[in-house]
Amino acid sequence: xxxxxxxxxxxxxxxxxxxxxxxxxxxxxxxxxxxxxxxxxxxxxxxxxxxxxxxxxxxxxxxxxxxxxxxxxxxxxxxxxxxxxxxxxxxxxxxxxxxxxxxxxxxxxxxxxxxxxxxxxxxxxxxxxxxxxxxxxxxxxxxxxxxxxxxxxxxxxxxxxxxxxxxxxxxxxxxxxxxxxxxxxxxxxxxxxxxxxxxxxxxxxxxxxxxxxxxxxxxxxxxxxxxxxxxxxxxxxxxxxxxxxxxxxxxxxxxxxxxxxxxxxxxxxxxxxxxxxxxxxxxxxxxxxxxxxxxxxxxxxxxxxxxxxxxxxxxxxxxxxxxxxxxxxxxxxxxxxxxxxxxxxxxxxxxxxxxxxxxxxxxxxxxxxxxxxxxxxxxxxxxxxxxxxxxxxxxxxxxxx
Amino acid sequence: xxxxxxxxxxxxxxxxxxxxxxxxxxxxxxxxxxxxxxxxxxxxxxxxxxxxxxxxxxxxxxxxxxxxxxxxxxxxxxxxxxxxxxxxxxxxxxxxxxxxxxxxxxxxxxxxxxxxxxxxxxxxxxxxxxxxxxxx
Numbered sequence: 001x002x003x004x005x006x007x008x009x010x011x012x013x014x015x016x017x018x019x020x021x022x023x024x025x026x027x028x029x030x031x032x033x034x035x036x037x038x039x040x041x042x043x044x045x046x047x048x049x050x051x052x053x054x055x056x057x058x059x060x061x062x063x064x065x066x067x068x069x070x071x072x073x074x075x076x077x078x079x080x081x082x083x084x085x086x087x088x089x090x091x092x093x094x095x096x097x098x099x100x101x102x103x104x105x106x107x108x109x110x111x112x113x114x115x116x117x118x119x120x121x122x123x124x125x126x127x128x129x130x131x132x133x134x135x136x137x138x139x140x141x142x143x144x145x146x147x148x149x150x151x152x153x154x155x156x157x158x159x160x161x162x163x164x165x166x167x168x169x170x171x172x173x174x175x176x177x178x179x180x181x182x183x184x185x186x187x188x189x190x191x192x193x194x195x196x197x198x199x200x201x202x203x204x205x206x207x208x209x210x211x212x213x214x215x216x217x218x219x220x221x222x223x224x225x226x227x228x229x230x231x232x233x234x235x236x237x238x239x240x241x242x243x244x245x246x247x248x249x250x251x252x253x254x255x256x257x258x259x260x261x262x263x264x265x266x267x268x269x270x271x272x273x274x275x276x277x278x279x280x281x282x283x284x285x286x287x288x289x290x291x292x293x294x295x296x297x298x299x300x301x302x303x304x305x306x307x308x309x310x311x312x313x314x315x316x317x318x319x320x321x322x323x324x325x326x327x328x329x330x331x332x333x334x335x336x337x338x339x340x341x342x343x344x345x346x347x348x349x350x351x352x353x354x355x356x357x358x359x360x361x362x363x364x365x366x367x368x369x370x371x372x373x374x375x376x377x378x379x380x381x382x383x384x385x386x387x388x389x390x391x392x393x394x395x396x397x398x399x400x401x
Numbered sequence: 402x403x404x405x406x407x408x409x410x411x412x413x414x415x416x417x418x419x420x421x422x423x424x425x426x427x428x429x430x431x432x433x434x435x436x437x438x439x440x441x442x443x444x445x446x447x448x449x450x451x452x453x454x455x456x457x458x459x460x461x462x463x464x465x466x467x468x469x470x471x472x473x474x475x476x477x478x479x480x481x482x483x484x485x486x487x488x489x490x491x492x493x494x495x496x497x498x499x500x501x502x503x504x505x506x507x508x509x510x511x512x513x514x515x516x517x518x519x520x521x522x523x524x525x526x527x528x529x530x531x532x533x534x535x536x537x
Contacts, residue, residue, distance in 0.1 A: 018434075061424075062424055068432055068433070123415050123416075123417060124415070124417055127415055145433070146434055146437075147437060164433065164434075164437040193473075194472075194473040194476045194477060195469035195470065195472055195473040195476075196469065196472070197438065197442070197472045197473070197475075197476040198476075199434075199438060201438070201441040201442055201445055201479075202441055202444065202445050205445065205476070205479050205480075205483075206445040206479055206482075206483060207483060208483070209479070209480045209483040209484065237434060237435060237438070238427075238431070238435060238465040238466070238468055238469045238472075239425050239426055239427045239429060239465050239466070239469075240427055240465060240466050240469035240470070241427065241466070247422075247425045247427075249420055249424055249425055250465070254432070254434060256429070257424075258420050258421075258424035260417075260418065260420045260424075261420040261424065263417055264417055264419075264420065267417050396413075396414075396415055397414045397415065398414070398415050398416075398417050399414045399415065399416045399417065400417050401416065401417070401418070401419055
């Protein structure tokens, strides 16, 4: 592949946010662009009284999804299959309200799991989605929680895990950071600060702290033009005080953290890259969410290449093993680059998941790397979206005040 | 603040409002994600010999602020250990720990723990939120 944008590319930056589904964040965009597979007014679940619970543009920044919607393996199984456990079951996406009801036993509250944001409430995410490339089919790698899904972004597999366990002391496959480092490339995970730290702890932080930096260091590296070849950014996972006593808001958008603070975090990253002209023309920024967080999406997760692992029934909590042969719920994903055509909508014929992240970085920086998981080897890559022959000069700006 | 222009063909600037100060609530109960992160860090700072096969127990963080403070301490400790000269043994753990069995990377790989969703006590969170004055 050779396009001017691809030839100019030097840096891949990945930002992984927390726990929001595609329909919840971007589904409303269908009203203005029919190519985007979002909400068209027909999507609904049935609540526990038998009444229809439609998807509605009533999502709030905070205070609406409390308790935290279930997104562990059994809960997601219920959301996708609506309690059907038969061998030939079909993914109907009809169990979201039922699942949320089980947590608070409040019918009216359970219907809020169907709510989505109108675009004007998410000016950063929706602007980037419409100005650059939005993926119609980017799924979580596993129908389960955060840590196993994030593992796919780092390793191309979760090594058989579907939960939040401490894991990977004996990894079979190298992380993308190690692969790049071995090839004399540079790679870094930027966590927000020491009080937020990283969710990729056991292997990398314990043994290879050189792969880590803070968000402030990311901003500094952008300003100095010293960004690594590959960067992975983690948001702030908690409300806490900074070293000098200032209040720092969580920016991960995990319920019940304020969604706008995540918007501002995304904009800050975009701005940091955008402000450095040399960096802007040579960087591709992927914004993606780790999993859906138990929030409604209407697209049934597809089958996928089995991962070579099996999670046993006691791990899945469903009474059945999981073969890693189908994906999790769809999540928002956006690719930003001045070489991406405005209004690019990646079609429903191309399926991406988090293994696409190391697959893309490996393909670009290393070309070949044999010892990877079956899932990663089969994963779609996304740098072919840098299609333009001339760099765009109309990229949006965000004023953070 | 407007970015430095890199071309003459810019779009209109999109203003992103500030997050309201009322959103700040360090007393919010620490959720499953933070508890898991704490557990991972607590596991990682232990010498290998202190990680036994059974699931270990650590004291759960009550609030996000507490989790953040403990995470900071553990994060710094991990960095110190990782950069310490070879042969330096880290201090013994304050509480006994053990780790869940690691799944083997084979077709029979197995996860031993089963995570369950943990509801946040909404009333407690709301009370804490209203009691704490935002400092942002």
